[in-house]
Amino acid sequence: MVEIGDKINGRYRVIRSIGSGGMANVYLAYDLILDREVAVKVLRFDFLEDETAIRRFRREALAASELVHPNIVGIYDVGQEDNRQYLIMEYVHGTDLKKYIRDNYPLPTEHVIAIMQQVLSAIGLAHEHRIIHRDLKPQNILMDEQGNVKIADFGIAIALSETSLTQTNTLLGSVHYLSPEQARGSMATRQSDIYALGIILYELLMGKVPFEGESAVSIALKHFQSDMPSVREQYPDIPQSLENVILKATTKEPSDRYVSAEEMANDLLTCLLPNRANEPIFEPKSVMDDETKRLTPITDTHVQQVTQVKEPAVKRETDEMVSKLDTTEKPQKKRGRKRRVALFLVLAVLAVLAGIFFAPSGTKVPDVSGLTVDDAITALADKGFKVSDDYQEEYSETIEKDHVIRTSPRVGTKAFKTETIVLTVSKGSEKIEISNFIGMSLSEAKRELTSLGIEDKRITVEEVEDPDYEPGTVVSQSPAGGSSISLEKGTVILKVSVGTEAILLDDLTGYTLTEAINYLNSQGLGFTQGSSEFSDMIPENSVISTSPGPGASLVKGNSVMITLSKGPEPVVEESSESVSESEIPSEPTSSSEVEVETEASSDEDKPSSSEEVKPDEQSDQETE
Structure with missing residues (x-):
């Protein structure tokens, strides 16, 4: 394990x-x-x-x-x-052709031909090396994200060819593309691969396989009993020349098919040319081998007859079918092997018939997808079906956990009430936990994500400037490290540093505050406002200076301090009415001041013109 x-x-x-x-x-x-x-x-x-x-x-x-x-x-x-x-x-990043058809149908005819040309080119090389694939089917053809085809499973297909008859699931998966000669137990040839390629071409055009059935054996019988359904009946716009490629590749007799993959590729390459527009329908030249013609087709009437007979009649039917299969076994060397294969086919057919022996008719399996297990069991029981206690589990992006994804047999299939229905139940969306990629290089982060199964197209990278991280380093992520995301649809956003650019600060002197702020924001710089100062040169609310000054080298996120002008300083005028005592000098400081003071004093002592000076007072003054 x-x-x-x-x-x-x-x-x-x-x-x-x-x-x-x-x-x-x-x-x-x-x-x-x-x-x-x-x-x-x-x-x-x-x-x-x-x-x-x-x-x-x-x-x-x-x-x-x-x-x-x-x-x-x-x-x-x-x-x-x-x-x-x-x-x-x-390892191919992409999907297989089966899922590609399911998700993109209908495909343009030109696109179908382009896909087939790639497949035929690869098979042509393998056939040149004498390697036969033996198990060609859309599940073994991969499509990468650029639309290139990659064929897988050459070695395993060959090894499996000897054991597939005992592997029911494998036979069911491959029998839709199985050539008639392989279904009869004959050795596979290059024409067997070409038959499978014809079926794949049909599926690319129609979105489904040509033959369906309730068992691998019933489908295998249709490959060598039933005619290939016409693609033009459903889509008349498909040219007859393209349908002829399918008919020639899938004829019952290998000798009527293309001799090589190269021949089929050349025919396909020209099928859309105007000169082939009125091409007649392809008719095989030879008749099917008696070994196939003599097989009794299993019809609904035949099934009803078998359900009415008892065990001896079933035994007689077995003997007759074995007899018919053995009547054409002429080569003595392969008789034993062909008898065993024929016996296996008959027993497998009878096993299918035995499953319906006691049931009067089939009942369509109801659609229980999206229901809880209990509700699904109830709905199936109402139709008379038994449900297996052991159900399968798988992840689903569309179906809620513990709800039914599908049934086996699938919805709409006519099943018999003796059959047991197996449920496939959702485990919910498959989750994975992502790491913390901050500080990690982008290439390392992407490598880890892809190793977890996250495709490159679901990883979004955004470049940011960040001075704290080296260029190419993850600086943030969404979702955060430790989160769980869907394996199939989850997306991751990584922000990666591209470093920083030096910013030379312009001279902002004279800018208004609004202009300065707009400039700083455009450069990714912040600002702080310092003190304001008077200025006779700079208008009010305009920049006087910055710190750092003009020409300084900065990086985004740095801040600049702005000093604004308060305008001119206002002038204070002195009052003329009074002078305080403190402003009068207490002592004269010069001779002129003394003279002025003396004169002022003399003037104060003189009588006014209205006063008379007495003779005694005048003499006293003179004496003094």
Whole structure:
């Protein structure tokens, strides 16, 4: 069992599971030596003791590693550790063609042809190296984010061919693309791959496979009994020349198909040309082999007849079908093998019939998706169905946790009440926890996110100036470190420093306060207001000076102190009415002041003109 975090061969650290198939489980891993993501396929536990499967797995994987082509998934390494067979492959960022069709249908005809040309180019190279894929289907064709095709599973498909008859799920997954000769147990050839390519072309145009059924055997029977449905009946705009490519690739007889993938590619390349617009419908030249013609088709009437007979009649039916299958077995060398395959097919058909033996008719499985498990069981029970106690679980972005995603058999399928319905229940959105990337380089942060499964297109990078961090360093993130986000749809925003630019401060002298603030804001600078001063030169509320001064080198976020003018200083006028005593000098400081004072005193002592001076007073004054 491979666990998350395991190191395979001491080199490939397992990150998460990304899928599983009939023979192997697939994991996303990180190559610690070459510093890259890889896909690791590990042989399933039930094949560990199958020496034939292991031998073919290794041999054909090594052979497939020689296929170097832009449309083939590269194989880097193959080995064994702790009794586990593993295969190291190129990891393709994208989806498989099955999901691509489902999400983008309908596809433009030109786009369909472009996809098929890439697939045919890759298969052509494989056939040149005598490697037959044997299991071509949209699930094995990957599409990267640029729309490039990558075909996978060459080695595993070949190894699986010997064991698929015992793997019910694998047969169900691949039987829609199985050629008639493979369904009969014959050896696969290049024409078998071409048949599968014809089915894939049909699915690209129609959005669905041509043959459906309730079991792998019933679908396989349709491949060599039923005519290929016409694409033009549903879409008349599709040219007959394009439909003819499908018809020729999927004829029942291999000799009527394209000789090579290159021939099919050339035919497809010209199918939209005007000179092929009125091309007649393709008719195969040869008739199907008696081995196929003599098979009795299983119809509804036939099923009703079987439900009315008892066990001896069923045994006679088995004998007849085996007899019919064996009448054409002329080559003695392969008789034993073909009998076994024929017997298997008959027994499988009878197993399907036995499942409906006691049921009068099928009932459509109701749609219980989105319901709780209990409600789904009740709804199914109301229709007479039994529900398995063991349900499957998987993550879902659209269905709430503990609610039903789908049923098996699927909704709308006619099932019999003896069948047990298996529910697939949502585990909710798969969550992952992201780290704190602040202070980490952008490349390192993105590498860690992609290793967690977050695609590059879901990582948004915003550049910001930040003087505290070196350029290329994450300065903030959303969501924050330690948060959990959806693995399938979660997005991360990383803000990354681009450093800072030096700002040379302009001379703001004479700017009004509003003008100065606008300038500082435009440069990413702050401001503080200092004291105000009187100025005869600078108008009131305009800048007298700044600190730091003009020409100073600053960075965004710095602040500048502004000193504003209060205008001219006002003049105070002295009062003329009185002079305080303190302003009169107490002693004369010069001879002139003495003279003035003496004169003033003399004048004060003189009588006024209205007064008379007596002779005695005058003589006294003279005496003095």
